[in-house]
Amino acid sequence: MALDGDSAAIGELLLDRGLLTPAQLDEATARAEEWHVGLIEVLQSRRWLKPGELYRALAFYYDLRLVDLFEAPPDIDLVRQQDVTAMTDALTIPVRRMAGGTLVVATARPGPRTLLHIIETYPGDVEIVVAPQLDISWALQTAFREEQLHRAVYGLADTDPVMSAKSVITPPQVVAIYLMISALLVGFATAPVASLIALNVVMTLFYTGNFLFKAVLVWVGGEVQERYSRAIAAEAAAMRDDDLPVYTVLVPMFREPEVLPILTAALRKLDYPLAKLDIKIVLEETDDETIAAARALELEGVFEIIQVPQSHPQTKPKACNYALQYARGDFLVIFDAEDKPEPDQLKKVLAAFRQRSPNTACIQCRLNYYNARENWLTRMFTLDYSLWFDLMLPGLERLGVPIPLGGTSNHFRMDVLRELNAWDPFNVTEDADLGIRLTQKGYRVGVIDSTTYEEANVSIPNWIRQRSRWIKGYMQTFLVHTRRPIHLYRSVGLPGVIGFVFFIGGTFLSGLLNPIFWATFLVWMIFGADAIEPFFPPILLYMSLLNLLAGNALLVYLTMVAPFRRRWTDLAPWGISVLGYWVLMTIASYKALKQLISNPFYWEKTQHGLSKQTANELDAAKSDAEVAT
Incomplete structure (x- = not known):
């Protein structure tokens, strides 16, 4: 799959701004074609760019405003009128309605497909703005x-x-x-x-x-069952990356910041397109130490921190149930923080x-x-x-x-x-x-x-x-x-x-x-x-x-x-x-x-x-x- 015009132009923009090297752009382009995903998804699976740099470039290319949903949170009543699963999948969220009736809608994936989704979902006058994916996720969790x-x-x-x-x-x-x-x-x-x-x-x-x-x-x-094991290994080796589905990985943790790097390193070594992994680091909202440690790692954009509200019972299955509501994969696996699959x-x-x-x-x-x-x-x-x-x-x-x-x-x-x-x-x-x-x-x-x-x-x-x-x-x-x-x-x-x-x-x-x-x-x-x-x-x-x-x-x-x-x-x-x-x-x-x-x-x-x-x-x-x- 060749890159579409927008992805190619965005890549050139990042190159011109000195945010990507030619070698990095070539690798990202090759991965996008091999994995059958967009260039932005590939860049999200790498740590070449800081999130702010990527989203500023997206906003500049599409001539849209970049908003910070942490500093200016969306109207919760407006958000709650929409289906949370649809917003999670599309990475869009209504922000507020302006005095003249125009609805401001934020997206982390601007482009033709998102524009079509917004037109179908939000009738009337709409202003599209860009917001980081983590901002949208946190706003949905709050609402x-x-x-x-x-x-x-x-x-x-x-x-x-x-x-x-x-x-x-x-x-x-x-x-x-x-x-x-x-x-x-x-x-x-x-x-x-x-x-x-x-x-x-x-x-x-x-x-x-x-x-x-x-x-x-x-x-x-x-x-x-040697024959059965060999058959599975043979089919796994023959799988094409472009045919693989999105796979959600849940990592429930509580007060164990010291072992988090072990799992993140192991997940990067998986023989699976990182851009097709939907990784949720599931933490209790009171676990300040582990939350700080996860943020300090400056993980790739495919890693997302889900903060579970405090309630009784405080158990791993409750945390997984909560994070499941934000899962985007066709399949799901649970790993512990110290695991090495x-x-x-x-x-x-x-x-x-x-x-x-x-x-x-x-x-x-x-x-x-x-x-x-x-x-x-x-x-x-x-x-x-x-x-x-x-x-x-x-x-x-x-x-x-x-x-x-x-x-x-x-x-x-x-x-x-x-x-x-x-x-x-x-x-x-x-x-x-x-x-x-x-x-x-x-x-x-x-x-x-x-x-x-x-x-x-x-x-x-x-x-x-x-x-x-x-x-x-x-x-x-x-x-x-x-x-x-x-x-x-x-x-x-x-x-x-x-x-x-x-x-x-x-x-x-x-x-x-x-x-x-x-x-x-x-x-x-x-x-x-x-x-x-x-x-x-x-x-x-x-x-x-x-x-x-x-x-x-x-x-x-x-x-x-x-x-x-x-x-x-x-x-x-x-x-x-x-x-x-x-x-x-x-x-x-x-x-x-x-x-x-x-x-x-x-x-x-x-x-x-x-x-x-x-x-x-x-x-x-x-x-x-x-x-x-």
């Missing part, structure tokens, strides 16, 4: 603040309340739990031995089913969407850590993630079981995400909940072989805060999706229900039940078999021994083989120490249960940037940024 905040918080609860964790537990669930506890207490009062035996049978069967299910997942998921990830995801069934709504990429070998905790965290993302999630997909999404590198079709009211702001593991909800609504979630690397926790207290929040979210998700057991069965089938119970329920129940089994084992070790024999008939005793010996041995073995797929064989021996990791899981599980009762919507903050390796990643990111400038 629709309350309305969009309410939708971000209550969109799901208002339209599909049974799927929202806003109500932690429903009256029927309260009755069910009350009846179960009552039956247990009556049993202990009237037949204590028989009741304890029955309870032991239930717990033993659950444990047996839990480790057998995980073994099946690893066996199924471990079958390397593999460069070809977005193209692989698009290839996967094309090859999967039409009802595929989300592609989950794999997560792992770039500081895996820093200490014992990071090694165990890496083994945990390798088992989870490299083996178990592919197993869930192969079996057609609902997949709980990870917190980052989830790629969505934008239309489905909006149809489902996106994330539940009252669920502190909103990603896992959304994965289950997608399946219940008839959509599929896929997993592909592309990895995003992030920082593993190096501190045990920090790890417990993070893991207790995850487990609390799994508890919320379990409560939400068991409110209608018949509906759950009809929507996901029997294998889906079994998988949901063991994968979601088993994640937190095993942590809660572990101390009971450990205590029983200690009693047996100290006092002998006579002390527990009345409560463990022979067949139950054999099953319990099977759990203790074979079950735990199998889980240790699975932990040890998890890193082999990535050829990280040096990590395998650390799997022997997984019992210590399970102790931490139990501590986190009981903390999660306490918070579910006392403070269910509290988002426990995980501190990033503590790793020594992160400092190296930050230095490398800063060096890349200097080269890019």
